[in-house]
Structures are given as structure tokens and as C-alpha cells.
Amino acid sequence: MNSMIPEQNTANLQSLDRENYLHPFTDSKALHAKGTRVVTGGEGVYIYDSEGNRILDGMAGLWCVNIGYGRDELADVAYEQMKQLAYYNSFFGTANVPAIELAAKIKQLAPANIGHVFFTGSGSESNDTNLRMVRHYWTQKGQPEKRIVISRNNAYHGSTMAGMSLGGMEFMHKQGGIIDGIEHIMQPHWYKESTAGESVEDFGLRAAKALEDKILELGAENVGAFIGEPIQGAGGVIVPPANYWPEIQRICKKYDLLIILDEVITGFGRTGNWFAAQTFDIEADMIPFAKGLSSGYLPIGGVAVSKRVADVLIEGGEFAHGYTYSGHPVAAAVAKANIDIIEREGMVDQVRDETGPYLQAKLAELADHPLVGQVRGMAMVGALELVQDKASRTPFDKDVEIAAKARDNAIASGLMVRAVGDCLIMSPPLCITKAEIDELITLLSQALDKAYAEVQ
Ligand code: PXG
16 A cells, blocks of 8 residues: 655645645635645555545545445456446447446345436436436426425535535525525424424424425425435434434325435445435435445446336436436446445445444443533434533534534544534444444544643
């Protein structure tokens, strides 16, 4: 493993970066002042930077490197497929072997109501596809006015115009406005949004009822679908109350709404099943996925489409939608090999039965820390909500940037986690061992201690 590339001087790379490279989701001016961390290698659950630091990647890249870094097998598959057929389109009556095999494999792993798979290049593209599909579906059904999609505040569904609009991130909406026909309701975030003394169960029903209220306000004849992440990821790992999804499903059935279950983060094992639809027993009409499908080794995403919707699409003539890289043979071959590794190594079972519960138990111990107001998570995702006063759930002053402080401490000591508002969030590779989880928790706990000392 080449953990350091000595001839590539960090300062030179940072200077080139500063002069030429606009980064996604980045305050460029602040980054230019600080300099980019240049990541040069990865092995297992660790990444390496150009300064030779070894960092335990508690975020699996960006919620995606499920099988961990440095798997030669995927490189070999990509090499062979590129030599065999690097690219061909799937538009005009053609297909390629890896895409056909991958679609069949995904359908086999997906919930029983899934009929077909549509390929995209990313999670954002998958949600653009969903919006097009919802509207095409209802038009085919003779109800074109059923075009509104209801989402939740603080949802993340991507960064293209449709993804951003379907998402509920206000700071993103403010930078350009959202496209028409998308409405937002409250998020099922008990810790932040419950009223004094409101039980988790009562809150779960209230948060779901917001959907029914919105449908009635808009008229069910105008609403085509509801979209939600099973567990909100980028919003801060928000696990909804147990009664939330059953109630959402009841309401969607009652008013004939399609359910789009955004599994871009949760798909391919993260919640201890192949899909969170199985974990939460949700029957969805469209399941967008990306990230874990290829463990991030190559960009590929897609939408698993229910039989009910696929039948209409198949009967409805041409669906005038698709991407040059839909079903890209190299990406599809790598994704299939990634799934083979997850299966062969029993990673989903391991996450469900061993390492997932272990991570959650270890995180739960941090609830005693003076900074930790709430511990949230499931299987291989987790979050710590940091507060100034635990009893009253009073947050720190925004300027304190408590989670950013803790995150910076963590990174400096060799652990990569993300800060979202006042939360520290994590989503380690699914291959992480118990010993590596111990290391993660130790570094996390030290980072919290240090942040606590800083604000005393
Ligand atoms: N849906 C969900 C649920 C996601 O988490 C997307 C769609 C979009 O996927 P692409 O592949 O287009 O990025 C995502 C992506 C964060 C962060 O701040 C999370 C994502 C992307 C960027 C930042 O944690 N998730």
C-alpha cells in the first residue's frame, strides 16, 4: 500500500488545488486559507493523506465505501471489462452483459414487490429519474394532475435541481429556489421537534399526520408521491419513531400516493439488511440507490421500480428519459463484483447480528458524556447530538460550532467523522471489525473530552 507519495509535495498540491479546483459543498475562501487535505490512499477502513497520516474512515468516504478500501478484485474486474467493452449505450435496443446481470442481481436482493431496475450515474440522478417517473406514471394512468411530490424538511435527496428541490435543506433552497410541484412537511425528529413531555409514539403519529394534513390541503388528486429516506442521513442520522413508517404507508395507500424510499445511504447493507425497506418493512414503488451499490469504486446508481409502476412504464410506450451512462458496463461490472464480495463475506449478516449492535452499544455508552444530549443510530450508522444542557436539551450558541470542534479533534487524532449542525455523524465501512469499532469509539470519546475542555 502506497500510503504516502513523497514526490507530491503537499504544499504544491494545495496550491494547484487552490488555483484550479472548485470543490462541492465547500466554502472555497475558508478552504483556500486552510489548504486541502490530500487523500492519497486507502486500505480496509483506513485512508492515508499526503502527509502520511493514517485516518480511520468513520464515514466510509461519503456513506459509500461499504466493503472498505483497496480491494484489488474490483480493480481487476474494471480492467477486464474495460478491455472487453468499455462503453456502449442502453438506449436504442441494446444492452451489455454486466448491466443485465446487475439488474437481475439487484432485483433478487430487493423486496419482493420490485419488478425492474433503471440505472443512473448517481443518487441525485436517481431522484431526477423518480420525479420524471412519478409524473409519467400518473400521466399514463390518466391522472396527469397527480404531479406533486411531498417530502420532509431537512431531507437530503441530492444536489441537482430535482434532488435539491426534493430535499428539504433550507440553506440549499435559498441558493436559487426550488422547482414547482414539490412540498415539504415536518421531519420525524423527536429529539428536536417534540413538544414538552410528548412521547416518541405520540410524536411519530403527529409527524406522519403532517403528511395527511398536507395531502388534504393540496387535494389527493394533485399529489403523486411521498419521498423519504428511511433514516435521514445528511440531515443528522435521524431514525424515525417505530410507528412512523407504518402510518406513512397507511396514509399513502389511503390517498393513492406512490412511495419513493430514498436508499442512497441505507441500500446495500447499512441497516443490517440489503435494503432498509426490509428493515422497516416498507413497500416502496421506487427505491433510488447509489453509493453502496459499487462501494464508491465507480459512480453508478439506479432506481428499483415496483411491479405496479414498472408494468405501467412498460405498457406506456417510450419513457423519454435516460443518461449516457445508464447501465455503464464497467461501473455495472464493478458493482456486481462489489455485491459478490458483500455476499461472500457475509457482511450484511455481520452488520445485523454482530458489528452493528456492537457499534450501537458502544455509542450508547457515550450518552453519559457531558456533551451528548442524544445518541441515535441503527446498525452501521450513528450520530451524537451535542448540547450545552442535557436536561433542557439546550444547544450551544451557533458560534461555538461544538460539533465542528469535536470533529476537528477527531480528525487530528486519526478519526474521520462528519459534523452536521450540532451532530457528529458516522457511517463506517460495513467491513469494520469490533477492534476497529473500539478504536473509533476511543478516538471519538477523546475528541469529545477535548471539545468539552475547550468550551469550559
Ligand atoms: N439521496 C440521499 C439520501 C443521499 O444521501 C443523494 C441522494 C445524492 O446522491 P449523489 O450520488 O448524487 O451525491 C444522497 C447523497 C452529507 C452528504 O453531507 C450526503 C450526500 C451527498 C453529499 C453530502 O452527508 N448524500
